[in-house]
Amino acid sequence: MNKLALYIVVITALLLTACQEEVFIELDSQPDIPVIEAIWTDAPGLNQVTISYSKDYYNLDENQVERDAEVFIRDEETEQIFPFRFVPQIGAYLPINNQTARIGREYSLHVLMNGRDFYSKGRVLPPPTLDSIAVNYREERLFREEGYYLTLYGDIPFETENNYRIRIVRNDTLLNRRNDYLLFDDTFGTQILNRGFELNGYAFKENDRVRLELFRLNRDAYDYLNELVGLLFNDGGLFSPPPQNPTSNIRELNENGEVLGYFKCSSVLSSIITIGGAEN
Amino acid sequence: MKIYIEFRKRKLPQFLGLFILIFTFCGHLSFAQQRDEVEGVVYDTDSGEPLPGANIYWAGRPQSGVVSDENGRFRLQKITLPAELVVSFIGFQEIRRQIQENDKPTKIYLRPEEFSLSEVVVSERRPDENVKSVDMGKSVVPIATIKNIPALFGEVDILRSLQMLPGIQTAGEGTTGLFVRGGSADQNLVQLDGAPIYNPSHFFGFFSVFNPDAIDNVSLYKGNIPAQFGGRLSSLVDVSLKEGNTNRIRGEGGIGTISSRLTIDGPINDKVTFVASGRRTYADIFLGLSSDPNIRNNSLYFYDLSGKVTYRPSDKDKITVSSYYGNDFLGLSEQFGFGWTNWVNSAVWNRTLSDKLYLDVNAYHSSYNYAVSFQDEESGFAWDNLFSESGLRGELVYMPNENLKFHTGVHTQYYHFSPLNFAPDENSNLEGITTNARNALQYNLFLSSQWEINPRFSAEVGLRKSFYQQIGSGVAYEYENGDPRTGVLTDTLNYGSFQTMQTYSGWEPRAALRYLVNESSSLKASYNRNYQYLQVASNSSAGLPIDRWVPADRYMSPISSDQYSVGYFKNLVNNRWEFSVEAYYKDFQNIIDLKQGANVLFTDNVETEILAGRGWAYGAEFLIRKNVGSTTGWVGYTYSRTYRQIEGISLGQPFNPRFDRPHDLNVVVNQQFNPKWSASLTFVYTTGQAVTFPIGIYEVDNQRLPLYSDLRNEDRFPDYHRMDVSINYKAPDKGRKWRGSWNFSVYNVYGRKNPFSYQFAEILNETINFRPTSDNPVTTRRPGVVKTYLFTYLPSLTYNFEF
Numbered sequence A: 001m002n003k004l005a006l007y008i009v010v011i012t013a014l015l016l017t018a019c020q021e022e023v024f025i026e027l028d029s030q031p032d033i034p035v036i037e038a039i040w041t042d043a044p045g046l047n048q049v050t051i052s053y054s055k056d057y058y059n060l061d062e063n064q065v066e067r068d069a070e071v072f073i074r075d076e077e078t079e080q081i082f083p084f085r086f087v088p089q090i091g092a093y094l095p096i097n098n099q100t101a102r103i104g105r106e107y108s109l110h111v112l113m114n115g116r117d118f119y120s121k122g123r124v125l126p127p128p129t130l131d132s133i134a135v136n137y138r139e140e141r142l143f144r145e146e147g148y149y150l151t152l153y154g155d156i157p158f159e160t161e162n163n164y165r166i167r168i169v170r171n172d173t174l175l176n177r178r179n180d181y182l183l184f185d186d187t188f189g190t191q192i193l194n195r196g197f198e199l200n201g202y203a204f205k206e207n208d209r210v211r212l213e214l215f216r217l218n219r220d221a222y223d224y225l226n227e228l229v230g231l232l233f234n235d236g237g238l239f240s241p242p243p244q245n246p247t248s249n250i251r252e253l254n255e256n257g258e259v260l261g262y263f264k265c266s267s268v269l270s271s272i273i274t275i276g277g278a279e280n
Numbered sequence B: 001m002k003i004y005i006e007f008r009k010r011k012l013p014q015f016l017g018l019f020i021l022i023f024t025f026c027g028h029l030s031f032a033q034q035r036d037e038v039e040g041v042v043y044d045t046d047s048g049e050p051l052p053g054a055n056i057y058w059a060g061r062p063q064s065g066v067v068s069d070e071n072g073r074f075r076l077q078k079i080t081l082p083a084e085l086v087v088s089f090i091g092f093q094e095i096r097r098q099i100q101e102n103d104k105p106t107k108i109y110l111r112p113e114e115f116s117l118s119e120v121v122v123s124e125r126r127p128d129e130n131v132k133s134v135d136m137g138k139s140v141v142p143i144a145t146i147k148n149i150p151a152l153f154g155e156v157d158i159l160r161s162l163q164m165l166p167g168i169q170t171a172g173e174g175t176t177g178l179f180v181r182g183g184s185a186d187q188n189l190v191q192l193d194g195a196p197i198y199n200p201s202h203f204f205g206f207f208s209v210f211n212p213d214a215i216d217n218v219s220l221y222k223g224n225i226p227a228q229f230g231g232r233l234s235s236l237v238d239v240s241l242k243e244g245n246t247n248r249i250r251g252e253g254g255i256g257t258i259s260s261r262l263t264i265d266g267p268i269n270d271k272v273t274f275v276a277s278g279r280r281t282y283a284d285i286f287l288g289l290s291s292d293p294n295i296r297n298n299s300l301y302f303y304d305l306s307g308k309v310t311y312r313p314s315d316k317d318k319i320t321v322s323s324y325y326g327n328d329f330l331g332l333s334e335q336f337g338f339g340w341t342n343w344v345n346s347a348v349w350n351r352t353l354s355d356k357l358y359l360d361v362n363a364y365h366s367s368y369n370y371a372v373s374f375q376d377e378e379s380g381f382a383w384d385n386l387f388s389e390s391g392l393r394g395e396l397v398y399m400p401n402e403n404l405k406f407h408t409g410v411h412t413q414y415y416h417f418s419p420l421n422f423a424p425d426e427n428s429n430l431e432g433i434t435t436n437a438r439n440a441l442q443y444n445l446f447l448s449s450q451w452e453i454n455p456r457f458s459a460e461v462g463l464r465k466s467f468y469q470q471i472g473s474g475v476a477y478e479y480e481n482g483d484p485r486t487g488v489l490t491d492t493l494n495y496g497s498f499q500t501m502q503t504y505s506g507w508e509p510r511a512a513l514r515y516l517v518n519e520s521s522s523l524k525a526s527y528n529r530n531y532q533y534l535q536v537a538s539n540s541s542a543g544l545p546i547d548r549w550v551p552a553d554r555y556m557s558p559i560s561s562d563q564y565s566v567g568y569f570k571n572l573v574n575n576r577w578e579f580s581v582e583a584y585y586k587d588f589q590n591i592i593d594l595k596q597g598a599n600v601l602f603t604d605n606v607e608t609e610i611l612a613g614r615g616w617a618y619g620a621e622f623l624i625r626k627n628v629g630s631t632t633g634w635v636g637y638t639y640s641r642t643y644r645q646i647e648g649i650s651l652g653q654p655f656n657p658r659f660d661r662p663h664d665l666n667v668v669v670n671q672q673f674n675p676k677w678s679a680s681l682t683f684v685y686t687t688g689q690a691v692t693f694p695i696g697i698y699e700v701d702n703q704r705l706p707l708y709s710d711l712r713n714e715d716r717f718p719d720y721h722r723m724d725v726s727i728n729y730k731a732p733d734k735g736r737k738w739r740g741s742w743n744f745s746v747y748n749v750y751g752r753k754n755p756f757s758y759q760f761a762e763i764l765n766e767t768i769n770f771r772p773t774s775d776n777p778v779t780t781r782r783p784g785v786v787k788t789y790l791f792t793y794l795p796s797l798t799y800n801f802e803f
Helices: A002-015 A219-233 B143-148 B158-162 B283-288
Strands: A019-023 A034-041 A048-053 A070-075 A081-087 A092-095 A106-113 A116-123 A129-138 A147-155 A163-170 A182-185 A209-216 A260-274 B004-007 B032-034 B037-044 B055-058 B073-077 B083-088 B095-099 B108-110 B120-123 B138-140 B168-170 B178-180 B188-192 B215-221 B235-241 B250-255 B259-267 B272-281 B299-314 B317-332 B336-352 B357-374 B381-401 B404-417 B421-424 B438-451 B457-471 B474-479 B489-495 B500-518 B521-532 B534-537 B548-551 B559-572 B577-594 B610-626 B631-646 B663-672 B677-686 B694-700 B703-708 B720-730 B739-747 B755-764 B781-789 B794-802
Touching (some): A129 A260, A163 A219, A219 A260, B095 B108, B143 B158, B404 B548, B474 B500, B534 B577, B577 B631
Antiparallel strands (some): A163 A182, B032 B037, B272 B299, B299 B317, B336 B357, B457 B500, B521 B559, B534 B548, B663 B677
């Protein structure tokens, strides 16, 4: 509904003959803050940790990537360590032996670099049930273009910790515009999958190959992504809240140093569909 | 309300009082001769009513003239006839008539002089009010002045006009929100005939709800708010609908660029008058003419209706009933609809109990609601909310002598915030949401006195006591460690109807002192404490129609402010010029803000999203103003600073809210060239808004995100400045009932591109707002800054009329 308000404001602004132009503003600089993005799921191939640094706003250089960190994830129940190692080809740390999380377990993330020790914690919550995905052709109408749309059927049996993200990869391209984020919790109930949840934001064409991923997140990671989307929509105007960095769930042990990014500890349901074809 | 008139027309020697805003035509002179006197009646041609106070004398003998009585009648000692009789009256064309010995009785009709309008200054205060009153931080802008100020889209706007006064900031380009002496927009009590208006704006804040033709008077209190008023910390904007005239049915209105308006007023009988007014935009009418169904099926309009009936059952009683109804609507393709409505009703009874004792009783009900609907097979919904305030206020005014005046009374308020209702359509996969209602009662007692201690000292001292009671039916929640910010619920408490849930009370002393240095200058000082028991839970600077008001409860204490101010007031050149400088310091307690990423719209646990802290503001306001002559206007300059300090924001350090704009200069000039032509010019210069710019960039989740400092609003927009001009042409009076005038105005005449926002976003393919497609993929991307600006060279034309 925040998007609704923004939409209305945008419409209004356009009607009021708003104009836009690109400008240059002198900005202060505080680069080199570590950015840690850690993904730990029960799905092989998704788990990785990237470590980079912030830079000047206008800097067009490649991101500075940290290659020499010690990265591992620990099972808080069994105290098993899952070490990660840096893979230069992708610029990220991958778990050795492609290990994965187990559902229901609590894990902690540890990143040690340059004498600093960064830490986070999360639990891999059980996923909801995803029974089937239907594909329906829809005509163009308000807020929706013409095309094929996915409808998810399943069940959310949980009373709490209902924080979900759906991610769509179309023809090997991750849909990652700000409008492509689909985050939902139980504000509007948990029956959304039972009645069929049509993904209105994504129109597909015939023969599109679609991979759908449904993450069940911890609240702090969900909040992080929500704030990230809010920031992407923040136009710096009167109707937007003052911009702030999304609240990281990673902290520096024994210090109060600044760190950006987040730890996503999640279960994943995924499915691959070819529009006009069969579901896998 | 007292009306003071200053008459400066050089060719008429007499100064007489009258409210003058009329036109007329020539009439006849009538006489009946009895014995040694001539006798007659003088009438106003416009109203047909007898005209008291007219001067009647023989040519060359003004010293032996007489004045017409309350019925317009006169008797003048006869001289040798034939002779020339002169009849004159302030603001009317002088009539000279040859009187013969045997003339038959006729009536005399006087026609008002057009030219006098430029020479007579009508104001709602004495010429030396600036110096001699105890008022501090009070501004009265006559409606006539407001109508002359160049307006955005030609829409004369009362609230935007108030932004031209010192000490009042705006949230940004075009908006009508008032930020008064460091207070936020929800700290202003905007009331219409004593009833509050919770959302005083149309069109997302770009226009205020007031139709200027329907308004009689606007007063703004920002410093010493008398003890009779309360409920908001920073200002009182007291607006009165005008009353119908007692003479004949009249009308006025205008056809503008985006709206038209019409006001009709007059008598129903000799005891009852009425005024009815309406205004509506017509953008949607033009949308409907489009051949494109995507445009044709959209709606966008606002309208407002107001009316007032005045009943004078006796010389001692006056009863008025007024009502305002305003509605906005935005509809897209007949599928999406968003509208909001203000409905304000007020009844006032004024009774003169004796020549020293007066009674005012005011009952009101004000409600505000919004509704959003979306028609869709899978995710359709209807979402609405309503809140209201009902009140009863009684006030006694006792004036034992001319130097002493007491006000005392009681004011009871009932707040009702309905449950938010989110109802999905039958086939929707969403579930409904209904929050719990919030209700509160507030009782206020007040006593104040105005005492002219001696010719030099005058004081106004008052005390207000407010009792606040959150009542059921409702629900309160308990949290882990008693801290709602944990978000962990431990218990839910249900309360029955009118059961007390939480109480607060506060003493609100008010004091003001004036020391008259000499006849033309004075020193003043004041102290004010105010309590406010409801706030808007928002962290954006401009209000939205869906903003959520939250009344004080067990977790949210009322906000309070203490304001100290001193000032020096000086009138120059026989009160033609006014000068003042006021300095103030203001403390705020329990100011709220929102946690990052807070969602306050759909939750029943709004307290979990709120942070509270303190604030302070200080400043100096300079004003020099010319009220009379063919050139009028003012120059106001304010230096001010505003701070907030809230745990959880900006590392707990003080920060400036967006509307902290240290330098604020406003120039308003009106020039009357001749009876037909006049022009106005306004110039605004302010420091840019306090904002937060990025200090870097980083990547996460495949997004390039701006990096922000933990400190809020350390940066500034560029300084804001703008000049508006308008030219008014009033057609010569040809003796017809219909009188028209044209107003041509240009907003932002030199086309300054004042930023509305800066968005820090990726520039794709070197194009702003590039939308990639499969045929047109992204080839380049880099961080950039996109400035949005709203209005440059915005001309508008308005035709105004009276009949």
